Amino acid sequence: MPKDMDALLRGLAGREDRVVALQSALTACPALGPDNGGDGEEAKAALITQWLEACGVTDILRIDAPDARVPSGQRPNLVARIPGKEKRTLWLFGHMDVVPPGDLAAWQSDPWQVRREGDLLFGRGVEDNQQAITSMLLLAEELHQRHVVPQLSLGLVFMADEETGSAYGLEYLLKTAPELFSKNDLYIVPDAGARRGDVIEVAEKGQLWLKIRTTGVQCHASTPHKGRNAFLAGADMALACHNGLRAAFGDTNTLFNPPTSTFVPGKHEANVPNINTVPGSDVFYVDCRLLPQVDPQAVLDKVRALASEVEERHGVQIEVSVVQQQAASSVAETSPVVIALGAAVARVYGVEARTLGIGGATVAAQLRQRDLAAAVWSCLASTCHQPNESSSITATIKDAQVFTHILMNPAHV
Incomplete structure (x- = not known):
């Protein structure tokens, strides 16, 4: 194993407290869109921007979609880039907005305050989609702290409006700045998966x-x-x-x-x-x-x-x-990103990944419609939109390690 990748993997393995801190801050910052009775993602975007700047990320592009329904008048989309040895980029996508908590009586604790029980964190948004956001931030921080230049470049996209159609989120971003994304890049959307981490979503109804x-x-x-x-x-x-x-x-x-x-x-x-x-x-x-x-x-x-x-x-x-x-969307099971994910999942989770189609809609559909081969993967218990939504600290770290394998070892792609 290359020295830099080994250092990153070992460093990530010890970041349990950081996962709790990031998730706690994100959860305490409700990002409900106006269709769900909220003020949008502005506060959460500011928080993520501060973290990225604190860990040395200087290439941060903000693309705001105008929306008069929220106090700021805009729905923020952030694109952060960390240069690698190659121009080819591994893109990871996390959405900042969450859904309302629903029946508060069904929650065992305040949905806007993280509650920890062993390896699990409970709160609205901790899985959907803050586990992805936390894994993405962990990877950026670890690269900075270890002074590692990755083999591939790393692109992190933090989107608005995923829960209500993405018109102000990735759809707006793809329409206004399509030059950001190349067909030669790799695209992973960590917004669906299975408890063992063994499912790669390649198609959506x-x-x-x-x-x-x-x-x-x-x-x-x-x-x-x-x-x-x-x-x-x-x-x-x-x-x-x-x-x-x-x-x-x-x-x-x-x-x-x-x-x-x-x-x-x-x-x-x-x-x-x-x-x-x-x-x-x-x-x-x-x-x-x-x-x-x-x-x-x-x-x-x-x-x-x-x-x-x-x-x-x-x-x-x-x-x-x-x-x-x-429209329905799919990516070929033989595409480089699916192959790379399968190899990385085997190394980190020790399981053989299988491909599957789902009924849920993720932003991978918008990428695929533009001929950008996107795969959807994460290690999730699928508690999204439920009371007592939960996320595994271990899975959050291991997901970041899967991304590390792909980022540092593009021979697999």
């Missing part, structure tokens, strides 16, 4: 989010015959989507888990504030995750056909609109 608005006639609940219950019709429509779409698009693909397309009625907007009123308007949303062979337009056409049937049954009007759409 297509994403189609639908808003379904039902319009009926409001009336007093004691005389329901005088109205048209939009909530009741909306519930019928939700069941029609759940059952009808699964029946119509039942193809399977064993690369993915689950191996089918999924159609999930989820978010529901408030209708009337009182019990004794039949609502005349009702809105809910459907999250569709589509296998690559499923045509999103065919799904939309089917939803509208189901809506016509529900309209006739209930005497209401139903409007179906697209909230967000993203």
Whole structure:
């Protein structure tokens, strides 16, 4: 093993306290986007910038996406670069925004204060996506402290807005500064994975989010015959989507888990504030995750056909609109980044990595759509968006060691 890489690996192995410190500071800085009732990522971006500057990173580019909904008027995106012996760059991506904690009663402690139990840290964002951010910062700090010039150059991207579509995050960055990224570079998104670290995500289902608005006639609940219950019709429509779409698009693909397309009625907007009123308007949303062979337009056409049937049954009007759409994406299992990850994972975690497709959407999709071969990998327990979200200190360090192997030993790529 080369001397510099050995020093980096040994140095990282002793950074447990630093992991706790970084995660504690990040968690105490809630970065909720405006769609989730927050002020954005400005404070967290300032914190990360301070850490990068403190460990000697001088090449820090900030690209702000204008957003009048947040106090600062902007959503920050940071690009930090550490030059290596080669221009070819290993890019790592972490998103700064988090989701709301949800039901506080379901948490065993304050979600915005890190709680430690042995190797585990608990708090909102510690896994999604602060484990990645912490691993990235650990690697930058260790390179600086050891005065090591890596073989490959290192690019660290800290993004806004991943949780609500990335329009102000990586999508904005790729549109305004595409010259940053070369097809010859390596791209890793540490935002999904498995508990043993043995899964490399190489494909993502297509994403189609639908808003379904039902319009009926409001009336007093004691005389329901005088109205048209939009909530009741909306519930019928939700069941029609759940059952009808699964029946119509039942193809399977064993690369993915689950191996089918999924159609999930989820978010529901408030209708009337009182019990004794039949609502005349009702809105809910459907999250569709589509296998690559499923045509999103065919799904939309089917939803509208189901809506016509529900309209006739209930005497209401139903409007179906697209909230967000993203095409399915994939990277070849033989691509250099997948091969490099497999070799590094074997050395650090002692397991043979397997490739898999997922239904969740990561920013790897935006990279792949621009012909940038991105793989998604991390060692995660997959507690994101749950109460008592957790992250392993050991996995955070070992993830940084995996990146170190690739950064310092490009012979594998």
